[in-house]
Amino acid sequence: xxxxxxxxxxxxxxxxxxxxxxxxxxxxxxxVIIGPNGAGKSTFLDILCGKTKPDSGEVLYDGEPVLGKxxxxxxxxxxxxxxxxxxxxxxxxxxxxxxxxxxxxxxIFASLFFRPTEEIDFQIRQVAAKVGLSKELKKIAGELSxxxxxxxxxxxxxxxxxxxxxxxxxxxGMSDEETxxxxxxxxxxxxxxxxxxxxxxxxxxxxxxxxxVTVLVRGKLLVEGSFEDVRxxxxxxxxxxxxxxxQLENF
Amino acid sequence: xxxxxxxxxxxxxIVLFLVLLPLGNLFGIVSNNTISLWGRxxxxxxxxxxxxxxxxxxxxxxxxxxxxxxxxxxxxxxxxVMKGATASGSDGTSIPDFMVWNQxxxxxxxxxxxxxxxxxxxxxxLIPAVFAFVFGYFIFRSRIKGVYMAIITQALALAxxxxxxxxxxxxxxxxxxxxxxxxxGFSLASPNVKLGLYLLSxxxxxxTYFLSKKLVDSKFGKVLQAIRDSESRTSxxxxxxxxxxxxxxxxxxxxAAFAGMLYAPQTGIITPGRMDVRASVEMVMWVALGGRGKLxxxxxxxxxxxxxxxxxxxxxPDSWLxxxxxLFVITVLYFDKGFLGMIEIIGGKFRRKQITxxxxxxxxxxx
Numbered sequence: 186x187x188x189x190x191x192x193x194x195x196x197x198x199x200x201x202x203x204x205x206x207x208x209x210x211x212x213x214x215x216x217v218i219i220g221p222n223g224a225g226k227s228t229f230l231d232i233l234c235g236k237t238k239p240d241s242g243e244v245l246y247d248g249e250p251v252l253g254k255x256x257x258x259x260x261x262x263x264x265x266x267x268x269x270x271x272x273x274x275x276x277x278x279x280x281x282x283x284x285x286x287x288x289x290x291x292x293i294f295a296s297l298f299f300r301p302t303e304e305i306d307f308q309i310r311q312v313a314a315k316v317g318l319s320k321e322l323k324k325i326a327g328e329l330s331x332x333x334x335x336x337x338x339x340x341x342x343x344x345x346x347x348x349x350x351x352x353x354x355x356x357x358g359m360s361d362e363e364t365x366x367x368x369x370x371x372x373x374x375x376x377x378x379x380x381x382x383x384x385x386x387x388x389x390x391x392x393x394x395x396x397x398v399t400v401l402v403r404g405k406l407l408v409e410g411s412f413e414d415v416r417x418x419x420x421x422x423x424x425x426x427x428x429x430x431x432q433l434e435n436f
Numbered sequence: 437x438x439x440x441x442x443x444x445x446x447x448x449x450i451v452l453f454l455v456l457l458p459l460g461n462l463f464g465i466v467s468n469n470t471i472s473l474w475g476r477x478x479x480x481x482x483x484x485x486x487x488x489x490x491x492x493x494x495x496x497x498x499x500x501x502x503x504x505x506x507x508x509x510x511x512x513x514x515x516x517v518m519k520g521a522t523a524s525g526s527d528g529t530s531i532p533d534f535m536v537w538n539q540x541x542x543x544x545x546x547x548x549x550x551x552x553x554x555x556x557x558x559x560x561x562l563i564p565a566v567f568a569f570v571f572g573y574f575i576f577r578s579r580i581k582g583v584y585m586a587i588i589t590q591a592l593a594l595a596x597x598x599x600x601x602x603x604x605x606x607x608x609x610x611x612x613x614x615x616x617x618x619x620x621g622f623s624l625a626s627p628n629v630k631l632g633l634y635l636l637s638x639x640x641x642x643x644t645y646f647l648s649k650k651l652v653d654s655k656f657g658k659v660l661q662a663i664r665d666s667e668s669r670t671s672x673x674x675x676x677x678x679x680x681x682x683x684x685x686x687x688x689x690x691x692a693a694f695a696g697m698l699y700a701p702q703t704g705i706i707t708p709g710r711m712d713v714r715a716s717v718e719m720v721m722w723v724a725l726g727g728r729g730k731l732x733x734x735x736x737x738x739x740x741x742x743x744x745x746x747x748x749x750x751x752x753p754d755s756w757l758x759x760x761x762x763l764f765v766i767t768v769l770y771f772d773k774g775f776l777g778m779i780e781i782i783g784g785k786f787r788r789k790q791i792t793x794x795x796x797x798x799x800x801x802x803x
Contacts, residue, residue, distance in 0.1 A: 234672060236668070255671075256668075256671040256672055257671055257674050257675070257676050260671070260672055260673065260674035261674050265672070266672050268668075268669075272666055272668065272669045273665075273666070273669065274661065274662045274665040274666060274669065274670075275665055275666075276661055276664070276665055277658060277661055277662060277665065281658050284655070284658070285655070285658060285659060285662055285670075285673060285675075286673050291673075291674050291675045291676070292676075292679065293656065293679050293680060293683050296654065296655045296656040296659050296675075296680075297651075297654055297655075297656045298654075299654065299655035299656075341669075341673065345673065345674065
């Protein structure tokens with residue numbers, strides 16, 4: 186088991202943002218989490234990468250506890266995060282963005298005396314080709330289109346070579362064609378990495394959901410199953426259409 | 437292209453300041469006063485490099501650089517004053533004159549190390565570095581940034597200013613330290629020593645520029661810019677932001693202190709007035725006016741603003757602050773990249789004009 190979560194709960198100002206009884210992820214599994222706005226999807230990823238401190242619960246990554254560690258420690262353990270709003274270094278070139286992400290020693294002295302090697306250059310170019318940014322390497326990242334920024338951030342996460350990737354709405358603001366390319370990229374990545382993807386776009390979810398889809402509603406686990414099961418589940422339909430709030434309270 | 441432009445700029449700088457001004461001084465065309473002024477401007481430019489590293493590259497708005505500058509300045513001044521001390525205390529050791537006026541009878545313990553030139557130099561850099569380390573550690577660990585950082589560093593500058601103003605601090609109070617006679621046996625009043633200090637400051641500026649350039653071109657420099665762009669992304673990419681911020685804060689403090697050490701012997705006086713909040717704010721302004729995020733911009737800003745200051749205060753003594761304010765507003769409104777950006781824009785227009793003229797010329801010939 187790559188990731189094992191138990192009884193994770195966090196509330197903001199009295200509102201239960203997340204109350205997750207159980208969540209497990211196998212190694213090299215691609216899991217899609219869906220759910221209406223405010224379901225706690227992003228909060229869940231925030232906790233996993235150390236951005237938010239939960240009130241209680243347990244998170245084991247590769248058998249090691251994650252909670253209480255700093256962002257840097259968690260990143261070093263092998264968890265990489267892509268945010269919903271593209272978060273890259275806008276004033277650096279695309280190449281430098283990737284260079285900074287590349288997995289290596291990141292202490293001040295290592296950075297001060299860093300010398301580029303062919304191995305690093307090769308890897309960066311390979312990943313750039315994968316995300317379709319080969320021609321943009323010298324461009325300033327701030328000048329990229331929204332979709333390209335999304336890809337650059339995915340490239341940044343890939344170059345960190347994490348065992349677990351947390352990908353938050355990768356297809357937001359992308360055209361249909363770009364979305365499909367992103368889907369293919371994620372499927373390819375899932376051969377080597379465990380991935381959790383948060384997504385709203387059902388067409389995209391259908392494309393990438395190979396095994397399990399998890400549905401969160403109001404911070405709770407509603408249902409977990411294949412895409413077909415989830416799509417036909419009445420409770421999921423209701424919560425997405427937003428008319429079954431009463432039912433959900435009872436649930 | 438970029439390289440040759442750089443070399444031309446460096447060449448012009450060297451010819452003007454290393455050849456023309458010193459030669460002019462030796463032949464009596466350039467006054468000693470001018471040489472001494474420019475020597476001091478170079479010191480300010482060194483501080484500006486530090487401000488640019490901290491603020492321009494890393495995005496930390498530090499408003500206490502003048503304090504670090506004065507720590508360096510005071511340590512050299514203390515050494516000079518000790519050497520020039522004529523009075524003697526109750527236990528027979530010589531003590532500076534101002535202490536006698538304050539009825540101090542024996543040398544305070546922290547003055548003792550400054551009798552030695554070497555120790556004074558080391559302490560002049562060590563004290564600011566340690567101070568920056570301790571202060572920076574607590575600020576950066578509690579993730580204070582932006583406006584709060586500016587406020588807290590200003591508060592530090594203010595507190596230290598008040599501390600240095602007091603006679604009980606034994607650093608000369610409001611009057612500061614003055615009456616500098618000689619340093620390492622060189623009389624500070626002699627024109628040759630003044631020229632020597634000028635050249636020393638110039639080479640100090642060139643050296644620190646070269647090192648800073650190395651620093652920002654390295655991967656370390658890229659991490660600094662990454663921190664400025666997105667702190668969260670930097671830490672999720674596994675860089676410990678605290679280490680980097682602390683390192684650059686110390687480098688900035690060291691640059692300021694180094695500049696202060698070169699500055700004090702050239703002015704002949706150092707007072708707490710040099711370290712008040714306004715002085716620190718002005719240092720940030722040099723960089724903002726010159727071009728934030730470019731080392732050349734920081735140097736250009738410090739030199740131009742101080743040169744203008746000298747001219748304007750002699751021509752229109754009362755209106756300097758208005759002129760500075762006006763410059764600042766214009767820069768913020770129209771030239772967000774500062775003087776350096778302005779030069780680049782004008783240069784670009786000029787070049788384009790040349791090209792279009794060339795093209796037009798060709799067309800005439802062809803027709």
